[in-house]
Amino acid sequence: MPGSHTLSETEHAVSERLGGMPVDAAAMAACSNLFRAANAVRNHLERSALAPHDLSWTAFVVLWVVWIWEPIETRDIAAEAGFSKATLTGVLDTLEGRGLLTRSRSASDGRLVEVSLTARGRRLMTRLFPAFNATEADLVGAMGKRRLAEMTEGLRAMVRATETD
Numbered sequence: 001m002p003g004s005h006t007l008s009e010t011e012h013a014v015s016e017r018l019g020g021m022p023v024d025a026a027a028m029a030a031c032s033n034l035f036r037a038a039n040a041v042r043n044h045l046e047r048s049a050l051a052p053h054d055l056s057w058t059a060f061v062v063l064w065v066v067w068i069w070e071p072i073e074t075r076d077i078a079a080e081a082g083f084s085k086a087t088l089t090g091v092l093d094t095l096e097g098r099g100l101l102t103r104s105r106s107a108s109d110g111r112l113v114e115v116s117l118t119a120r121g122r123r124l125m126t127r128l129f130p131a132f133n134a135t136e137a138d139l140v141g142a143m144g145k146r147r148l149a150e151m152t153e154g155l156r157a158m159v160r161a162t163e164t165d
Helices: 007-018 025-053 057-069 074-081 085-097 119-143 145-163
Strands: 101-105 113-117
Touching (some): 007 025, 025 057, 025 119, 057 074, 057 085, 057 113, 057 119, 119 145
């Protein structure tokens, strides 16, 4: 759900507040709009593609990471998904209770826990992801292929810049 101010109103208010400060307005606009867009897309996908499956964004991301990398250790899920281990534990409890994944002790190190999807979890992701992706395609559809490719490469460059820190 969007905030009470439009993007245009927000950018105008920020410009007025920061007028005269030595800031890189273009960098600020790119990062703040990235954050705003990410939240808007996340909320839209949660309300549209995930709601019929009674999944939160966090639950979907956990299922996605496990689906792609299974079996995967819990510490790696947390790192890949960007969640705290405490948040992950609650989500895993819920998804395991719904019969979508299982946890087991690592064969190589009994202190570690590995997560895999159940057959039901795999069926859900195989059914859900094409619909999820269709919603993603709708969201970027008006951009055109060239602009979409440029945006995607720009976002990858931002991610790579954070990975070298």
